[in-house]
Amino acid sequence: MKDIFYADKRDMAKWGGMIHLCNLKKIGTVIQVAYYRESSLPKLNFDGKMVDFPDEIKMHFRNIENISLLGKYAGVNIKVFKEPFSHETRNEYHERLIKNLNRYKNPKVVFLDPDNGLAPGTCKEEHVAPDEVKEIWDGLKKNDILVFYQHMYRRTGWDITSRDNLAKACRVIPNRVQQWSSEIAHDVVFFFIEK
Numbered sequence: 214m215k216d217i218f219y220a221d222k223r224d225m226a227k228w229g230g231m232i233h234l235c236n237l238k239k240i241g242t243v244i245q246v247a248y249y250r251e252s253s254l255p256k257l258n259f260d261g262k263m264v265d266f267p268d269e270i271k272m273h274f275r276n277i278e279n280i281s282l283l284g285k286y287a288g289v290n291i292k293v294f295k296e297p298f299s300h301e302t303r304n305e306y307h308e309r310l311i312k313n314l315n316r317y318k319n320p321k322v323v324f325l326d327p328d329n330g331l332a333p334g335t336c337k338e339e340h341v342a343p344d345e346v347k348e349i350w351d352g353l354k355k356n357d358i359l360v361f362y363q364h365m366y367r368r369t370g371w372d373i374t375s376r377d378n379l380a381k382a383c384r385v386i387p388n389r390v391q392q393w394s395s396e397i398a399h400d401v402v403f404f405f406i407e408k
Contacts, residue, residue, distance in 0.1 A: 236287075246349075
């Protein structure tokens with residue numbers, strides 16, 4: 214996830230559903246796999262003079278680890294896997310991710326949070342490839358839940374196609390893949406599968 218997308222309306226739908234899911238399934242740990250990509254901010258035009266954004270603003274609005282504060286309010290331990298992600302180093306990234314996930318023994322939610330979701334064809338930096346999802350799914354333990362962010366793409370039935378592709382990647386039947394969405398962010402859905 215590019216840090217410029219943090220704390221937008223999609224995050225309301227994302228974390229509203231996530232906290233509800235944790236309460237429903239009585240799961241106390243969420244690992245957000247951020248696929249983190251840092252962005253540079255443009256300057257402020259302040260009365261004709263170009264100035265940098267204050268560091269405090271960047272820390273508040275661009276620090277995705279601030280989500281752990283929501284976890285404290287909700288009684289959920291939210292951990293962010295924030296290692297830098299790039300298309301060129303995706304294999305190494307997923308190796309480090311799998312090692313990190315293996316540290317957690319109790320049931321957990323593993324939330325894959327790329328910019329756009331599952332690659333609908335060619336895998337770009339903003340996507341997760343089906344084989345990467347399969348590797349993560351295969352490493353989960355009984356009662357773990359995989360949650361997946363999916364952004365709309367320009368094709369009718371994109372949500373059903375994405376659900377079916379996710380089911381295929383995890384080698385489960387499509388009706389095992391459940392979802393939530395919200396009219397606050399009509400262009401995204403969140404899929405989840407319980408192991």
